[in-house]
Amino acid sequence: MLFFLVVGFPLCAQVTGDYRSKATGYWNNSSIWQIYNGSSWVNATSYPGQNGNVATVTIGSGNTITLNVDITAYSIDQLIIGDQSGSDDTLSLPNNGDFDVDIKLVAVQSDGVLTWVKNADLHLPQDAIIYNNGGQITTDKNCNASQNIFIGANKFSNCNGNGGSDYSFNEIEEALPPPSSSGDITECEANPIQTLTAAASPPTGAHVEWYTSSSGGSPISPTLSSVGNVTYYGESVDNSNSSRKSLFRTPVVLTILPLPTISVTSAPRCVFRLFSATTYELEVTVSTGTVSSSTGVVTNTSGNIWDITNVPSGMDIVITVTDSNSCENELPITAPNCSCPVVDAPVSGGDKYYCTGGGIPSITASVGFGETVDWYDSASGGTLLLLDSTTYSPIGPGTFYAEARNSTTNCLSGARTVITVIEDIPSTAAIGPDQSVFIGGDAIFTVTATNADTYQWQVSVDGGVVFNNISDGVDYSGTQSTALTVKESDLDKNGYLYRVLVSKSGSSCFPTISSASMLTVKVKTVITNKRITYRVKPN
Numbered sequence: 001m002l003f004f005l006v007v008g009f010p011l012c013a014q015v016t017g018d019y020r021s022k023a024t025g026y027w028n029n030s031s032i033w034q035i036y037n038g039s040s041w042v043n044a045t046s047y048p049g050q051n052g053n054v055a056t057v058t059i060g061s062g063n064t065i066t067l068n069v070d071i072t073a074y075s076i077d078q079l080i081i082g083d084q085s086g087s088d089d090t091l092s093l094p095n096n097g098d099f100d101v102d103i104k105l106v107a108v109q110s111d112g113v114l115t116w117v118k119n120a121d122l123h124l125p126q127d128a129i130i131y132n133n134g135g136q137i138t139t140d141k142n143c144n145a146s147q148n149i150f151i152g153a154n155k156f157s158n159c160n161g162n163g164g165s166d167y168s169f170n171e172i173e174e175a176l177p178p179p180s181s182s183g184d185i186t187e188c189e190a191n192p193i194q195t196l197t198a199a200a201s202p203p204t205g206a207h208v209e210w211y212t213s214s215s216g217g218s219p220i221s222p223t224l225s226s227v228g229n230v231t232y233y234g235e236s237v238d239n240s241n242s243s244r245k246s247l248f249r250t251p252v253v254l255t256i257l258p259l260p261t262i263s264v265t266s267a268p269r270c271v272f273r274l275f276s277a278t279t280y281e282l283e284v285t286v287s288t289g290t291v292s293s294s295t296g297v298v299t300n301t302s303g304n305i306w307d308i309t310n311v312p313s314g315m316d317i318v319i320t321v322t323d324s325n326s327c328e329n330e331l332p333i334t335a336p337n338c339s340c341p342v343v344d345a346p347v348s349g350g351d352k353y354y355c356t357g358g359g360i361p362s363i364t365a366s367v368g369f370g371e372t373v374d375w376y377d378s379a380s381g382g383t384l385l386l387l388d389s390t391t392y393s394p395i396g397p398g399t400f401y402a403e404a405r406n407s408t409t410n411c412l413s414g415a416r417t418v419i420t421v422i423e424d425i426p427s428t429a430a431i432g433p434d435q436s437v438f439i440g441g442d443a444i445f446t447v448t449a450t451n452a453d454t455y456q457w458q459v460s461v462d463g464g465v466v467f468n469n470i471s472d473g474v475d476y477s478g479t480q481s482t483a484l485t486v487k488e489s490d491l492d493k494n495g496y497l498y499r500v501l502v503s504k505s506g507s508s509c510f511p512t513i514s515s516a517s518m519l520t521v522k523v524k525t526v527i528t529n530k531r532i533t534y535r536v537k538p539n
Contacts, residue, residue, distance in 0.1 A: 018056045019048040021063040028069045049074050062087030071101040078105040082112025082135055093120040110134030119146035126152030129248045131177045137169040176236040178246040179208045184253040188327035189227055198222035198252035200234040208234045214249055229255040260289040260323040262331045269410035270338035278338045281309040289323040313338040340411030346373050346402040351420040355509035362393040363419045365402035376401045379416055397423040424507040427452035429514035436520040443486040443519050445498050452502040457484045460497040494521040
C-alpha cells in the first residue's frame with residue numbers, strides 16, 4: 001500500500017484566488033464558477049486550473065460539476081466536494097473519461113458525492129490523498145474494476161476493489177479521515193534541553209496513533225528531546241473499533257535547532273585615554289552567527305572573532321549571538337573595575353634599521369614593575385599585533401605602537417609609544433672604463449652611483465689581490481668623490497687597478513664595492529738618427 005503527504009482536514013477560510021461553484025455544468029465552463037478576490041466572491045472569467053495555481057476549489061450549493069478537462073499546467077491544493085449545507089454537491093466523471101488532474105487533496109464532505117457515470121479513470125499526482133468525510137464515493141451504473149482512482153502510477157482504488165487496486169470505493173468511504181495536523185514545530189535549543197511533542201486532531205470518536213514512517217511500523221510516542229529533527233506520522237483510529245483507521249497518515253516534523261555558542265576569548269580590560277571618558281573592551285568568539293551588544297561598538301575582526309569596544313566604564317552588558325536560523329544565545333558581562341592609577345607609556349628601545357635582504361631587527365619597549373606591553377599598528381584602536389611582551393619582531397618595515405598595561409588590573413597607558421623599523425636600500429656603483437695615458441698625463445676614473453653620498457677610492461698594485469684606500473695628495477685628487485684623478489702618471493703605475501666604495505650616510509647597509517678599472521701608462525714615441533735622438537711630441 002502507498003501512503004502520501006497529508007494536509008489534514010480541508011481549510012475553511014478562503015484566500016484570494018479560491019473558486020466555488022455557483023451552478024451545475026462542465027468544469028471548463030467559467031460561468032458556473034465564482035472566484036474570491038480577497039474581499040468578496042465575484043463571477044469568474046476562467047475555470048479552476050486554467051490560468052494559475054489554486055489553493056481551494058469547493059463544489060457546493062447543490063451543484064453537480066462534470067469533470068471534462070485535464071488539469072496539468074497548474075495545481076490545485078485541495079478540492080472540497082460538499083459545502084456541508086445539506087444539499088448534495090457532486091463531482092461527476094463521465095463515461096469513458098480518462099482525466100489527469102494535479103490536485104493534491106480530494107475531500108468528500110458529508111453532503112458530497114464523487115460519482116462515476118459508468119467507466120472512467122481519475123489520475124491524481126504522486127503524493128496526493130483522497131478521503132471521505134461522511135459523503136459518498138459511488139457509481140451511477142454497475143460497480144466494476146473499470147472505475148478507477150490512480151495516485152501516481154499506483155492503482156489506489158476502484159469501485160469493487162478488484163484489478164490490482166489497493167481499496168474499493170466502500171473501503172475509502174468506511175475509512176476515517178486522517179488527523180488534522182496542528183503544524184510542524186520548530187524551536188531553538190533550550191538549556192536544559194526541552195521536549196517537543198507532535199500534535200494532530202482526529203475526527204470525532206477517534207484518537208491518533210503515531211509512527212516513524214508513512215506506512216507500517218509500530219506506534220510510538222512522538223517526542224524529540226535532542227538537537228535535530230524527526231518526522232512522525234499520525235493515523236486516525238476509531239475509539240470503538242481499532243481496526244477502523246485512516247488510509248493516510250499525517251506527517252508532523254519536530255525540529256530543535258542548535259544554539260550558537262559564545263565565549264570570552266580576551267577578558268574585559270579598561271581603556272584609559274587622555275581627555276576622554278574611561279571605557280572597557282573585550283573579545284568574544286562564537287561558533288557561527290552575528291554578534292550584538294546591549295551597548296558599545298561591535299566589530300567582526302576576523303571569521304567568528306568579535307571585538308566589543310567603547311563600553312562605558314562600570315556598565316554591565318549583555319552580548320548576543322544570532323545564528324542564520326534566528327536562534328540566539330546571550331552572554332552577560334560584568335564590567336571590570338576601571339578605577340585605575342595612571343600607567344605611564346612604555347619607554348622606547350629605539351628605532352631600528354636594516355638593509356634590504358638582511359634580517360629584520362626586533363624592537364623593544366620597557367615598562368614599570370607589574371606592567372607589560374601590547375603592540376598595535378596604530379596610535380589608537382587598530383589591530384592588536386602582539387599581547388603581553390616587551391619585545392616585538394615585525395615581519396617588515398613600518399611604524400609600531402607600544403601600549404603599557406598593568407598585568408593585574410589591565411589598566412592601560414594613556415598613550416602609545418611610537419617605534420619605527422626602517423629598511424635601508426643598498427647603494428649601487430657603476431665604474432667608468434679603463435684609462436690610458438702617456439707618462440706624466442692625468443687619468444680620470446668616474447663612477448655612477450644611486451642612493452649614495454659617500455665615496456672612497458682604492459688602488460691595487462698587485463693585480464687585484466689587495467686594494468687599499470687612497471687619499472688626496474701629490475698622486476691623487478677626488479679620492480672621496482665620484483671622479484678620481486691620477487695626477488702626472490708615472491710608468492710605475494702602469495697596470496694599477498682602481499675601484500670605489502659607495503655608501504649612504506647613516507645607512508645600515510655595508511658599502512657597495514664597484515668593479516675595477518685599469519690604468520695603462522704609455523711611453524711617448526722616440527726617433528733616433530745616428531748619435532742624435534729626437535723626441536716627437538704627439539699632437
